[in-house]
Amino acid sequence: xxxxxxxxxxxxxxxxxxxxxxxxxxxxxxxxxxxxxxxxxxxxxxxxxxxxxxxxxxxxxxxxxxxxxxxxxxxxxxxxxxxxxxxxxxxxxxxxxxxxxxxxxxxxxxxxxxxxxxxxxxxxxxxxxxxxxxxxxxxxxxxxxxxxxxxxxxxxxxxxxxxxxxxxxxxxxxxxxxxxxxxxxxxxxxxxxxxxxxxxxxxxxxxxxxxxxxxxxxxxxxxxxxxxxxxxxxxxxxxxxxxxxxxxxxxxxxxxxxxxxxxxxxxxxxxxxxxxxxxxxxxxxxxxxxxxxxxxxxxxxxxxxxxxxxxxxxxxxxxxxxxxxxxxxxxxxxxxxxxxxxxxxxxxx
Amino acid sequence: xxxxxxxxxxxxxxxxxxxxxxxxxxxxxxxxxxxxxxxxxxxxxxxxxxxxxxxxxxxxxxxxxxxxxxxxxxxxxxxxxxxxxxxxxxxxxxxxxxxxxxxxxxxxxxxxxxxxxxxxxxxxxxxxxxxxxxxxxxxxxxxxxxxxxxxxxxxxxxxxxxxxxxxxxxxxxxxxxxxxxxxxxxxxxxxxxxxxxxxxxxxxxxxxxxxxxxxxxxxxxxxxxxxxxxxxxxxxxxxxxxxxxxxxxxxxxxxxxxxxxxxxxxxxxxxxxxxxxxxxxxxxxxxxxxxxxxxxxxxxxxxxxxxxxxxxxxxxxxxxxxxxxxxxxxxxxxxxxxxxxxxxxxxxx
Numbered sequence: 001x002x003x004x005x006x007x008x009x010x011x012x013x014x015x016x017x018x019x020x021x022x023x024x025x026x027x028x029x030x031x032x033x034x035x036x037x038x039x040x041x042x043x044x045x046x047x048x049x050x051x052x053x054x055x056x057x058x059x060x061x062x063x064x065x066x067x068x069x070x071x072x073x074x075x076x077x078x079x080x081x082x083x084x085x086x087x088x089x090x091x092x093x094x095x096x097x098x099x100x101x102x103x104x105x106x107x108x109x110x111x112x113x114x115x116x117x118x119x120x121x122x123x124x125x126x127x128x129x130x131x132x133x134x135x136x137x138x139x140x141x142x143x144x145x146x147x148x149x150x151x152x153x154x155x156x157x158x159x160x161x162x163x164x165x166x167x168x169x170x171x172x173x174x175x176x177x178x179x180x181x182x183x184x185x186x187x188x189x190x191x192x193x194x195x196x197x198x199x200x201x202x203x204x205x206x207x208x209x210x211x212x213x214x215x216x217x218x219x220x221x222x223x224x225x226x227x228x229x230x231x232x233x234x235x236x237x238x239x240x241x242x243x244x245x246x247x248x249x250x251x252x253x254x255x256x257x258x259x260x261x262x263x264x265x266x267x268x269x270x271x272x273x274x275x276x277x278x279x280x281x282x283x284x285x286x287x288x289x290x291x292x293x294x295x296x297x298x299x300x301x302x303x304x305x306x307x308x309x310x311x312x313x314x315x316x317x318x319x320x321x322x323x324x325x326x327x328x329x330x331x332x333x334x335x336x337x338x339x340x341x342x343x344x345x346x347x348x349x
Numbered sequence: 350x351x352x353x354x355x356x357x358x359x360x361x362x363x364x365x366x367x368x369x370x371x372x373x374x375x376x377x378x379x380x381x382x383x384x385x386x387x388x389x390x391x392x393x394x395x396x397x398x399x400x401x402x403x404x405x406x407x408x409x410x411x412x413x414x415x416x417x418x419x420x421x422x423x424x425x426x427x428x429x430x431x432x433x434x435x436x437x438x439x440x441x442x443x444x445x446x447x448x449x450x451x452x453x454x455x456x457x458x459x460x461x462x463x464x465x466x467x468x469x470x471x472x473x474x475x476x477x478x479x480x481x482x483x484x485x486x487x488x489x490x491x492x493x494x495x496x497x498x499x500x501x502x503x504x505x506x507x508x509x510x511x512x513x514x515x516x517x518x519x520x521x522x523x524x525x526x527x528x529x530x531x532x533x534x535x536x537x538x539x540x541x542x543x544x545x546x547x548x549x550x551x552x553x554x555x556x557x558x559x560x561x562x563x564x565x566x567x568x569x570x571x572x573x574x575x576x577x578x579x580x581x582x583x584x585x586x587x588x589x590x591x592x593x594x595x596x597x598x599x600x601x602x603x604x605x606x607x608x609x610x611x612x613x614x615x616x617x618x619x620x621x622x623x624x625x626x627x628x629x630x631x632x633x634x635x636x637x638x639x640x641x642x643x644x645x646x647x648x649x650x651x652x653x654x655x656x657x658x659x660x661x662x663x664x665x666x667x668x669x670x671x672x673x674x675x676x677x678x679x680x681x682x683x684x685x686x687x688x689x690x691x692x693x694x695x696x697x698x
Contacts, residue, residue: 054611057609058606058609163550191546193543193545194546196510196540197510197540197569198565201512201615202614202615203572205607207604208596208600211596212565216547219550224550243596245595247557247560248640249639250556250560254556257407258554260406261405262405263399264551288603289598291597297646
């Protein structure tokens with residue numbers, strides 16, 4: 001018997017996919033220009049030098065689907081039973097560009113997304129993309145994004161090798177706390193000073209480097225005390241928490257040991273434990289990790305309120321992965337949280 | 350009621366700890382000399398610049414215990430109910446030194462360990478340390494180590510930024526396969542071209558960087574086809590597989606997608622899936638991850654034959670962590686495998 005994937009909640013829940021990507025033509029052309037002019041870092045060169053130029057079927061389909069915010073995407077959502085897609089500008093957003101170009105480009109991308117959401121208000125939800133190169137400007141764009149109806153803020157991890165725990169990015173964190181919208185940290189390739197041993201082995205991308213990049217980013221945010229500064233701030237990461245849930249015991253143990261040893265200026269006492277921050281300030285999504293053992297582990301460790309469904313369209317477009325979620329051996333209540341109500345709560349839909 | 354920790358198998362199994370460290374005075378003095386002369390990489394400077402000089406209680410106790418291969422260590426094993434410790438030269442072994450110094454130093458360290466094993470043959474098992482800087486020489490040292498009675502081979506991850514999948518290290522892999530001893534890959538700090546964003550945030554060590562370093566190393570070995578070349582080779586990694594078991598679904602998915610896309614010269618088709626290699630060629634130990642959810646997850650995903658107990662003495666010396674293993678909610682059979690019989694099988698005790 002086939003397991004049909006239909007929208008409309010026939011299984012007792014709607015499916016809300018929370019890490020779904022789009023691109024603008026201007027953005028992709030911009031990456032290619034950086035690559036050709038030798039101005040892209042090694043990660044962008046590896047990632048977009050491939051996707052924007054490869055004749056492979058995978059690359060071609062990814063690009064076509066990224067650029068579509070119309071009927072084709074809606075048809076793909078219908079095929080896989082996705083009721084609502086929460087959309088964000090694909091990695092690395094405008095973070096690969098210089099500040100002035102980045103700001104102009106991201107305004108156009110946000111406006112483009114707002115138009116698409118207006119055309120399909122029952123199917124699309126938008127997230128605000130920003131240009132962290134200019135934190136104060138980004139603060140205003142976050143406010144504008146909320147006025148456009150967007151429901152969260154997307155950052156594609158590092159910006160020219162810098163992470164959001166650096167003091168100069170504080171306006172971005174403060175803005176997310178003040179507008180009461182979650183900040184989603186999506187992977188991009190690691191920066192030049194981390195990518196070397198990964199890229200030479202072909203492991204800088206989604207297979208490994210992405211997880212290192214965002215896992216480190218989130219851990220830096222936690223250990224630098226961002227959640228002590230902004231106790232209400234909520235940060236989401238995909239790919240099942242980029243393995244931090246699996247590491248959590250060791251992270252917590254070694255954090256306490258490192259604080260006691262006074263080994264680093266950067267590792268200071270925090271108000272709460274790393275378990276607390278992961279359970280109170282962090283949300284994780286299942287993008288690219290449609291695997292029952294890891295989903296159940298993460299629900300057990302972080303709580304069923306902290307794990308949200310994501311497909312990672314169009315990088316991962318697999319009807320069988322939706323079925324994996326439907327067929328999870330968990331309670332109906334926890335499954336509805338996973339697929340629908342956690343997203344409704346944290347994105348305020 | 351207290352949960353007593355006694356040696357001798359009163360709980361139906363002996364406790365064999367598989368990732369237990371010692372050091373020689375010459376080795377630690379050598380690290381300090383490198384640090385002071387500015388010849389250490391950033392990782393050794395961070396790690397041993399701290400442990401060898403810090404007045405903190407943690408650093409002092411770690412050093413004292415590392416240097417002891419006598420009654421003090423036996424007493425600590427008695428206190429925590431450890432029947433047998435499988436000992437290896439602590440990270441980064443001699444891999445931080447130039448080749449000639451490294452070879453002379455590691456011969457003395459191996460001889461020193463062999464003496465200790467001869468004094469306590471019922472309590473200590475040794476592993477051969479090598480100087481990967483000279484792969485052919487290391488091949489002979491692996492053979493000599495087996496003649497000394499050692500039961501496995503230890504490598505502390507990268508050697509001056511190079512990984513064992515590089516062709517020049519082939520003699521080391523071939524020797525392990527030919528003497529039929531497992532290769533254990535222990536963490537050290539990531540190399541300079543990967544450590545930047547970790548060390549500036551105090552996250553280069555056991556809390557995060559170590560796991561990235563060895564996870565990447567093992568993944569490079571798998572994806573470069575080492576296990577197709579040496580199908581019988583067994584490689585052990587600590588810290589619950591350095592998170593690769595948690596990532597396994599995504600590793601496998603993205604590996605297949607990357608092969609199809611022909612994105613990298615380095616990512617070629619393999620004879621088996623990544624699930625197969627992880628279940629047939631990889632062993633993981635619980636060092637630093639004495640946490641029931643992660644142990645049970647890993648046993649489920651890799652099989653109960655692939656997960657081995659380790660304490661990570663003296664970096665982690667916690668009686669409560671031994672109790673965590675004793676009290677695991679798993680079958681008596683699987684617990685005996687975890688604590689005793691897997692180690693007896695794979696180290697051929």
